[in-house]
Amino acid sequence: MRIVVIGGGVAGLAAGYELVRAGHEVVLFEAGPVWGGQVRTFEIGGGRIESFYHHLFRSDTEIVALIDELGLGPDLRWIDSNVGLHAGGRNYPFIGPLDLLRFDRVSLLTRLRLGLTALWLRRVSDYTRYEGQRASDWITSHVGREGYDRVWGPLLRAKFGAYADDVSMVWFWGKIYLRFASREGGLFAKEQLGYLRGSFGRLVDALLEALTAGGAELALGTPVARITIADGRVSGLSLADGRHVAADAVIATVPSPLFARMLPELPALDARYAELLEAVRYQWATVLVLALDRPLSDIYWLTMTDDDVPFVVAVEQTNFVPPAEYGGQHVVYFSRYADPGDPIVEQDVQQVLDAYEPYIRRINPAFDRSWIRDRWLFKDRAGQPIVHAQYHETIPPHRTPVAGLYLANTTQIYPEDRGQNYSIRMGRRVARLALLDAARAADDAAARALP
Ligand SMILES: Cc1cc2nc3c(=O)[nH]c(=O)nc-3n(C[C@H](O)[C@H](O)[C@H](O)COP(=O)(O)OP(=O)(O)OC[C@H]3O[C@@H](n4cnc5c(N)ncnc54)[C@H](O)[C@@H]3O)c2cc1C
Structure with missing residues (x-):
């Protein structure tokens, strides 16, 4: 198959990597002047560093596996x-926990409630119980008004601005659960x-090398303008410079509103899917x-x-x-x-x-x-x-209404928050999904051709 991937962030690179490993022809387009998307890097004092700070948690097992697979494990x-x-x-x-007890900006009772609620959340593995709930309500009733006003509220506001009070309890649960559940020794470890070593740009480089070795065509500074459809399925895309590129399948890893712009016929094909893309903030x-x-x-x-x-x-x-x-x-x-x-x-x-x-x-x-x-x-x-309380009802599926066309972006990472680990997991999974669908379609066609 010839599969085109739109976007050279880690989701797009991981999708392309999975596809070349399976022996397929891959073409990858990145609009910007450098690879890596949100993990892009720049030079500083002879070294290399991320434009946006990055680190991993122990729960980030998918990226660690990929780092090992690409031979970067020792680094x-x-x-x-x-x-x-x-x-x-x-x-x-x-x-450590003693630091929480020393945090004299809030009363001792609030400190204890902050600690106990964190301990509680790290034991809850079924996040669905929090769907539809707002973190602000849960924190106010379990940690108290002071804990919300002085500690968690400012942090939610800092990340989500005017939407802070509406943030989903699932998002908050994920922050605590994933951060502590993977620690040996738990909260007290x-x-x-x-x-x-040398920045996550080295992982981006290693993926690019693996893609090149697998015969992929990599095009930097090449924005995709439109996705094209023929006979009800994706046929390829046109680039901002007017060129047309044919494809058997397309995986788009760009933000949802940009994806919607590439497919103006979407509202007529599936109004609900188009609405989901536009609703994301x-x-x-x-x-x-x-x-x-x-x-x-x-x-x-x-x-x-x-x-x-x-x-x-x-x-x-x-x-x-x-x-x-x-x-x-x-x-x-x-x-x-x-x-x-x-x-x-x-x-x-x-x-x-x-x-x-x-x-x-x-x-x-x-x-x-x-x-x-x-x-x-x-x-x-x-x-x-912005992961609001009803977010779980608004996530667009990876399979779009157009056969052979897939979407894999940070809005679809759930219940976890966006992170390289999950973008890599999603990129690889969506690549496998595209191959599975193509194999099924081929089987169906073969069955129909039987006398
Ligand atoms: C401030 C900040 C801090 C972060 N900290 C961490 C951290 O500590 N640890 C961690 O693991 N993760 C962190 N992340 C998250 C992590 O960087 C992202 O989850 C991940 O990089 C997203 O990858 P992506 O490929 O899904 O999206 P992106 O990286 O956004 O890639 C999408 C790509 O599509 C390209 N594109 C857009 N339009 C077009 C077009 N028309 N044609 C072709 N290409 C196009 C874009 O240029 C971009 O390169 C952080 C993110 C931010 C913003």
Whole structure:
């Protein structure tokens, strides 16, 4: 079969990899100037780093298997996690359960409730009991108003903005369950986070090499404009430059609204499917990255809980990976998820730095612009799908209404939250689904041809 994959993020690359391994002809189109999508990387101090911070959890077994399969296993390091909360102008380490007890921003009762509810959630494996429930309601009734207002509420608002109160309890469950359930020793064990020596860009490279070795045609900077249909099934696609490419099947890994634009006849074919694509709401992911001549703090992942702070988390990569990997520079990401109408969507790196500077000083009052050696701003409009309480009823199936055409994007990752592990799992599964359907169609045709 000749299968075209749209999108060169990890879902598209994993789908293509699965297909070439099964001996099929693959053509992969990526609109952007680099491979990797949300896992794209850039150079810094002679090293390489993700544009958007990335690490793995122990529960990310699919990506670990792929890393091993591609021979990168020895370069996957598991590093003790070093996380903290910033509240009321102070940085609180949050590494073990004792740190929770020391978190004096909330009453002792709330601290105990925070701990006990986390312990409870890590034991619940059937998430369906939470479908239709809002995390805000569950947290308010189980942890209390203070726990919601001071701890979980600000975190939900930071990620989901105006939609925070409506976020599904399944999303919240997934965050706790997956993070703790995979730890040996449970809640009381030290957490370890995974990172690939030289960045996850090396996994992207290894997938590209495997695709090339399998004979795939890889086209960077080549946006797909339209998907074409003939005799009720997918026939190929047309590129933005006007070329037409024929295909027996197409797997699209682009965000849902972009996919809908590639298929204007969809509402007439299946109005419900078209509605599902249009109903998805995303938050923009934005990160300001600073390369500094000295450390900002001693915490890797510092979550900001004060409502007035314009970024959700400060991720100091060099408290995770040694600065030597980036030419001795200290690298910090300041992450903000933004509604589409948020001014940051239009701002440049200087404007964002100006806005963030007073709050960066809250983390370390000595911070000074003279520490900055370099700065970058990265944005992705489909950074985080908004997983609302009825989300489970709105996920479009991978099989689209057009035979031979499949969709595999981050909105279909459920009940887990989006992550490389799940994009890889989905890409590989959808590739197998496409092959299975093609095999069934061939069997049916052969059966019909029998006398
Ligand atoms: C801020 C942030 C932090 C994250 N942190 C982590 C983490 O710590 N750990 C982790 O595992 N995961 C993390 N993730 C999630 C992870 O990066 C994603 O789950 C994964 O990369 C999504 O891959 P994808 O291939 O589904 O989508 P994408 O990476 O979005 O790929 C889709 C591709 O389609 C291309 N495309 C769009 N339109 C067209 C077109 N018309 N023609 C051709 N190509 C097109 C795009 O350019 C893009 O490259 C993070 C994501 C963000 C945004």
